[in-house]
Amino acid sequence: MSIRNNIKGFLGETVVAGRLGWSHLFGYKGKVLRNIYIPKDDGTTTEIDLLFITCKGIFVIESKNYIGYIFGTDTNQHWTVCVYKGKGFWGQNKTQKFRFFNPIKQNKFHIKWLKNYLSSDIEMFSCIVFSDNCELKSIDISSSTATIVCNGSALNHSIRKLWDEYPDTLGEDQIDELFLKLKSLAKQSADVKKKHIESINKKENRIFCPYCGKPLVLRTASRGAYAGKQFYGCSGYPKCRYIKNIG
Numbered sequence: 438m439s440i441r442n443n444i445k446g447f448l449g450e451t452v453v454a455g456r457l458g459w460s461h462l463f464g465y466k467g468k469v470l471r472n473i474y475i476p477k478d479d480g481t482t483t484e485i486d487l488l489f490i491t492c493k494g495i496f497v498i499e500s501k502n503y504i505g506y507i508f509g510t511d512t513n514q515h516w517t518v519c520v521y522k523g524k525g526f527w528g529q530n531k532t533q534k535f536r537f538f539n540p541i542k543q544n545k546f547h548i549k550w551l552k553n554y555l556s557s558d559i560e561m562f563s564c565i566v567f568s569d570n571c572e573l574k575s576i577d578i579s580s581s582t583a584t585i586v587c588n589g590s591a592l593n594h595s596i597r598k599l600w601d602e603y604p605d606t607l608g609e610d611q612i613d614e615l616f617l618k619l620k621s622l623a624k625q626s627a628d629v630k631k632k633h634i635e636s637i638n639k640k641e642n643r644i645f646c647p648y649c650g651k652p653l654v655l656r657t658a659s660r661g662a663y664a665g666k667q668f669y670g671c672s673g674y675p676k677c678r679y680i681k682n683i684g
């Protein structure tokens with residue numbers, strides 16, 4: 438499945454789920470909110486991709502649309518995405534590495550501010566979901582509890598494992614109450630797709646140009662032989678013309 442379809446699928450599912458109110462996202466009953474902007478003490482906000490409010494607590498879902506091999510542990514400051522660059526002269530695999538902020542730490546901030554906003558210590562589950570174009574090569578999250586790191590296609594299965602481990606703690610009234618309280622933090626906009634593209638390029642997800650150090654952004658070729666294909670391009674363009682093709 439292409440990354441584009443992957444994103445569409447993820448969005449389609451959650452947009453529909455949001456409309457239904459009570460939903461059965463990933464096979465579980467709960468309420469779904471997308472693109473929630475949680476206020477922080479300094480007056481700015483932090484953005485959460487998706488919240489799934491259930492009888493077990495709140496699943497705080499952060500989606501990552503990188504392409505490549507992913508390496509990291511829960512204690513690392515940065516994780517690495519390794520992009521395959523073809524065969525070298527001796528037949529060895531050539532790769533290029535990019536760093537990004539540890540998504541477990543990133544989502545911990547989200548959870549911290551969400552708990553702060555709700556003034557509540559209800560159970561929250563941290564879910565880091567990579568696109569199916571990523572291969573999770575070496576991920577060690579053994580010192581984190583109530584945490585999932587998986588590909589999109591494995592999310593259902595991963596939620597199931599946590600679901601069975603944790604007791605029901607919220608009734609339907611409490612779920613409704615949380616939903617209404619958090620709903621006001623969802624950015625109202627018709628153009629869901631545009632927002633999602635923005636979120637792909639948002640600050641916390643940045644990876645950096647190996648030549649000039651500026652953030653790379655995910656772009657789609659508009660013409661030529663590669664029209665429609667996605668690539669990483671340097672945000673320093675046209676000064677820096679670094680691009681990394683994908684696939």
Ligand SMILES: [Zn+2]
Nearest residue numbers: 646649671677
């Ligand atoms: Zn550059």
